[in-house]
Amino acid sequence: MLRRIGIIGGTFDPVHLGHLRTAQEALEELGLDRVLFVPAAAPPHKPGREVLAFQHRWRMLELSIAENPHFGLSDLERRLPGKSYTVNSLRKLNEEFPGAKLFFLVGMDAFLEINTWFLFSELFRLAEIVVLRRPGHGEGDVEDFLARKVSGDYIRDPSSGVFTHPEMCPVHYLRNTLLDISSTRIRKLVAQGRSIRYLVPREVLSYICEFDFYALGRDTGFPSARG
Numbered sequence: 001m002l003r004r005i006g007i008i009g010g011t012f013d014p015v016h017l018g019h020l021r022t023a024q025e026a027l028e029e030l031g032l033d034r035v036l037f038v039p040a041a042a043p044p045h046k047p048g049r050e051v052l053a054f055q056h057r058w059r060m061l062e063l064s065i066a067e068n069p070h071f072g073l074s075d076l077e078r079r080l081p082g083k084s085y086t087v088n089s090l091r092k093l094n095e096e097f098p099g100a101k102l103f104f105l106v107g108m109d110a111f112l113e114i115n116t117w118f119l120f121s122e123l124f125r126l127a128e129i130v131v132l133r134r135p136g137h138g139e140g141d142v143e144d145f146l147a148r149k150v151s152g153d154y155i156r157d158p159s160s161g162v163f164t165h166p167e168m169c170p171v172h173y174l175r176n177t178l179l180d181i182s183s184t185r186i187r188k189l190v191a192q193g194r195s196i197r198y199l200v201p202r203e204v205l206s207y208i209c210e211f212d213f214y215a216l217g218r219d220t221g222f223p224s225a226r227g
């Protein structure tokens with residue numbers, strides 16, 4: 001029976017080693033039984049850009065997590081009708097895993113705009129939020145943000161570094177290894193005909209090459225440089 005479940009949502013276009021390593025560190029640091037990757041079906045926050053079809057983003061995740069028994073994949077957001085809203089996904093996961101404690105892993109960049117998400121304050125009641133650090137921001141930003149946008153009643157426990165609240169779930173700040181990798185950067189490198197080796201798992205690299213994803217046109221002039 002799963003008691004402590006980490007959830008990492010995202011577009012995963014494509015999944016990269018920043019996601020995977022950070023999820024592994026969260027797993028160990030928070031003593032999770034599993035981390036579930038939940039790719040967004042129709043990302044509400046990516047206007048103006050074509051996102052790769054769900055099946056391809058799914059397949060790359062599947063290839064990436066295959067050998068890790070603590071990682072799982074959920075097609076929840078494809079099953080839910082309409083746009084992918086995290087609040088709906090967390091509600092659904094609470095139903096699917098009764099009795100389990102949910103930990104919602106979210107990168108600092110996404111966390112600092114979480115107040116723009118649909119019914120955002122509900123998120124802080126549905127799961128313990130785990131802020132993953134990314135280059136450029138620190139713990140002070142989490143503290144500020146909570147006080148300004150969520151509630152003035154969070155208190156930081158100095159020994160654990162956890163922000164606790166009388167009614168809402170605790171909020172964590174994970175001191176994960178800083179890996180300055182993003183899917184945006186990977187897509188750009190591919191479009192420039194440059195290598196993405198060591199930024200994504202080997203299987204993802206092969207998959208991207210096989211389908212010729214992210215290239216500006218088929219003829220980038222550097223077809224072999226992506227290896």
Ligand code: ATP
Pocket residue numbers: 008009010011012013017018019022105106107108109110132133134179180181182183184185
């Ligand atoms: P994009 O550049 O397209 O926004 P991304 O690399 O941010 O892609 P997402 O699919 O948007 O990837 O991210 C899913 C979640 O993982 C988000 O909460 C994001 O902040 C987090 N995340 C992404 N990359 C890292 C990283 N290198 N370290 C820690 N967290 C990350």
Ligand code: MG
Pocket residue numbers: none
């Ligand atoms: Mg992102």
